Amino acid sequence: MKKILISVMIFVLFSCGSELETVSAITSEEAPEFFKLADSSALVLVKTLGGRLTEIIQSDGVIKAIDVCKEEAYDITDDLENEIGENISIKRVSNKYRNPKNAPDKYEIEAIDWFNNKLSESNELPNNYGQKILRKNKKILRYYKPMIVQTKCLLCHGDDHTRLPDVSKRITKHYPNDLAKNYKDGDFRGLIRVEML
Numbered sequence: 001m002k003k004i005l006i007s008v009m010i011f012v013l014f015s016c017g018s019e020l021e022t023v024s025a026i027t028s029e030e031a032p033e034f035f036k037l038a039d040s041s042a043l044v045l046v047k048t049l050g051g052r053l054t055e056i057i058q059s060d061g062v063i064k065a066i067d068v069c070k071e072e073a074y075d076i077t078d079d080l081e082n083e084i085g086e087n088i089s090i091k092r093v094s095n096k097y098r099n100p101k102n103a104p105d106k107y108e109i110e111a112i113d114w115f116n117n118k119l120s121e122s123n124e125l126p127n128n129y130g131q132k133i134l135r136k137n138k139k140i141l142r143y144y145k146p147m148i149v150q151t152k153c154l155l156c157h158g159d160d161h162t163r164l165p166d167v168s169k170r171i172t173k174h175y176p177n178d179l180a181k182n183y184k185d186g187d188f189r190g191l192i193r194v195e196m197l
């Protein structure tokens with residue numbers, strides 16, 4: 001009897017884990033308000049971060065600008081989240097990440113693969129991708145915007161031809177397992193992910 005009970009409990013545990021979460025792709029037609037909000041938020045993040053990078057590179061140099069990506073990026077993201085609302089979270093994510101904090105989860109991997117497939121099919125990156133995740137009784141919406149490598153990014157994400165030795169040294173010191181290097185101009189760098197709970 002005890003054995004049967006334990007088996008039943010194990011079965012219930014496993015079925016909870018596997019069946020209570022599903023994911024499906026959604027388009028901007030299916031969630032227009034969310035896509036609009038997410039798209040404008042992602043744009044603000046790209047512009048604010050890009051602007052700060054250019055500003056600090058020009059005024060204080062590349063080494064100082066490392067802190068913009070390392071620290072300010074998170075402050076800018078937090079401010080943006082607070083401005084939009086409590087139920088929104090925004091992050092940068094990449095399969096070739098520098099900070100393990102920005103490593104993709106399984107749905108983000110699916111989104112990165114989706115963009116990579118589109119890129120190899122048509123040589124173009126779509127503007128965005130959406131997912132609807134159903135977790136227990138909760139609906140979670142996700143929006144993804146691709147980021148492209150520009151010339152200025154190569155100062156820190158390029159190879160030995162585009163990165164100064166001091167910059168490479170500083171980055172390797174902070175991120176010994178860095179995957180976010182050897183990029184080329186125009187490469188697909190990663191995604192901005194906006195999630196609404």
Ligand code: HEC
Nearest residue numbers: 062065066069070092094097098099102152153156180190
């Ligand atoms: C001054 C150096 C520097 C420049 C220039 C720079 N980055 Fe970064 N980038 C970093 C650092 C350092 C991190 C790690 C930040 C952290 O700890 O989260 C990072 C992280 C990122 C991440 C988060 C994912 C990851 O790898 O951890 C993305 C996406 C990214 N950079 C994209 C870009 C793009 C696109 C550009 C050009 C517009 C750019 N970066 C320019 C230094 C730089």
